[in-house]
Amino acid sequence: MKTKGRKKDKVNIVTLGCSKNLVDSEVMLTQLRGNKINATHEANDDNANIIIVNTCGFIDNAKQESIDTILRYADAKDEGLIDKLYVTGCLSQRYRDDLEVEIPQVDAFFGTMELPLLLKKFKADYKHELVGERILTTSNHYAYMKIAEGCDRPCSFCAIPLMRGKHISKSIEELVTEAKNLAKNGTKELLLIAQDSTYYGLDIYGKRNLAELLKNLSDVEGIEWIRLHYAFPTGFPLDVLDVMAERDNICNYLDMPLQHGSTRILKHMRRGTSREKQEELIQIIRDKVPGIALRTTLIAGYPGETQEDFDEMLGFVERSRFDRLGIFSYSHEENTHAHNFPDDVPQEVKQERANTVMEVQEQISHELNQEKVGKTFKVLIDRKEGGQYIGRTEYDSPEVDNEVIIEEKSKHLRLGDFVNVKINDATEFDLYGEVI
Numbered sequence: 415m416k417t418k419g420r421k422k423d424k425v426n427i428v429t430l431g432c433s434k435n436l437v438d439s440e441v442m443l444t445q446l447r448g449n450k451i452n453a454t455h456e457a458n459d460d461n462a463n464i465i466i467v468n469t470c471g472f473i474d475n476a477k478q479e480s481i482d483t484i485l486r487y488a489d490a491k492d493e494g495l496i497d498k499l500y501v502t503g504c505l506s507q508r509y510r511d512d513l514e515v516e517i518p519q520v521d522a523f524f525g526t527m528e529l530p531l532l533l534k535k536f537k538a539d540y541k542h543e544l545v546g547e548r549i550l551t552t553s554n555h556y557a558y559m560k561i562a563e564g565c566d567r568p569c570s571f572c573a574i575p576l577m578r579g580k581h582i583s584k585s586i587e588e589l590v591t592e593a594k595n596l597a598k599n600g601t602k603e604l605l606l607i608a609q610d611s612t613y614y615g616l617d618i619y620g621k622r623n624l625a626e627l628l629k630n631l632s633d634v635e636g637i638e639w640i641r642l643h644y645a646f647p648t649g650f651p652l653d654v655l656d657v658m659a660e661r662d663n664i665c666n667y668l669d670m671p672l673q674h675g676s677t678r679i680l681k682h683m684r685r686g687t688s689r690e691k692q693e694e695l696i697q698i699i700r701d702k703v704p705g706i707a708l709r710t711t712l713i714a715g716y717p718g719e720t721q722e723d724f725d726e727m728l729g730f731v732e733r734s735r736f737d738r739l740g741i742f743s744y745s746h747e748e749n750t751h752a753h754n755f756p757d758d759v760p761q762e763v764k765q766e767r768a769n770t771v772m773e774v775q776e777q778i779s780h781e782l783n784q785e786k787v788g789k790t791f792k793v794l795i796d797r798k799e800g801g802q803y804i805g806r807t808e809y810d811s812p813e814v815d816n817e818v819i820i821e822e823k824s825k826h827l828r829l830g831d832f833v834n835v836k837i838n839d840a841t842e843f844d845l846y847g848e849v850i
Contacts, residue, residue, distance in 0.1 A: 787840050
């Protein structure tokens with residue numbers, strides 16, 4: 415790409431948004447390096463002359479962060495600090511035409527499924543022999559594994575199908591190969607992700623086949639924890655719970671975004687369920703997998719959400735006593751079904767309702783964590799900060815859940831080690847313990 419005599423290109427990939435984007439960036443990094451291109455991920459040394467921004471376009475805050483990041487690099491290009499700027503990912507997929515007009519400094523925009531086209535800008539080819547291979551940007555001991563792309567759900571508030579397309583499952587064989595490759599390189603924990611993981615297999619096997627996938631991944635030597643994320647509640651395949659209860663290396667953990675606790679709002683959201691059905695499913699899950707940790711996410715301030723609707727959701731949270739919970743203010747997204755309705759809950763009310771839910775959840779989390787004091791848990795060591803080691807139990811996913819903080823002066827722990835930790839103290843979101 416350069417004229418003779420100039421220094422060799424160096425590419426820096428900048429990733430915004432969710433773990434699914436992170437996997438896409440890891441695949442991109444693997445393909446670039448597989449084509450002998452000097453590429454890094456979120457390097458701090460600022461000596462890259464080509465930047466690829468992998469964007470998020472999910473909600474207003476994420477879109478703004480993506481735009482601000484692109485503009486920052488556009489300014490760097492104007493100042494001669496970088497030579498090329500490429501943009502890919504969800505924001506690019508959704509708003510490419512507008513972005514091309516508004517930010518002409520960008521050399522090319524690519525959609526979420528256009529990696530081969532991006533590679534051509536580097537005179538590189540998509541190498542099929544690298545499918546299933548990934549250079550991790552996380553610590554080697556855990557890796558996100560995307561089991562499917564896209565989504566077929568009609569949720570009224572969600573723009574994901576506009577950006578990611580229809581649901582496409584990866585085959586069990588392909589995923590097992592990926593797991594074996596990861597395990598060979600020291601990965602001990604797989605975090606399964608998709609837009610809708612419980613839909614897995616319906617498109618290629620004619621049935622929901624998540625339980626079969628879990629069994630096959632569970633058999634991969636070296637994988638000690640498998641963690642399931644983004645399980646859609648409607649049509650939940652209950653045989654998954656049987657596998658979870660049978661297999662020691664499948665974590666007693668389930669991330670199941672429920673989005674609301676009011677039957678009226680759930681119907682309006684086109685979720686195909688009700689508060690009562692959700693409560694029934696939660697009870698079934700807890701009966702089949704005793705001690706399971708349940709994580710969920712909710713939305714505050716959906717169009718038409720009354721105080722009565724909110725109170726129903728708050729009562730749902732109080733009764734359900736989720737182990738982990740996140741809540742977002744509703745974002746009015748163009749071209750979604752909900753965009754046809756007035757965004758009539760004021761922003762300050764949305765935020766106030768979200769804060770109220772989190773206050774209730776903090777109390778629940780504190781009480782649940784206090785019950786762990788005096789008990790011993792298997793903990794995976796993620797990192798060291800100062801004189802402390804930071805780890806997680808099987809009930810916690812990286813970045814979003816509780817951490818176990820270990821004051822460790824006498825013993826040297828290695829990152830990626832499993833150790834037994836006795837919990838001596840607990841706050842709302844952290845556990846404190848010692849290795850025994």
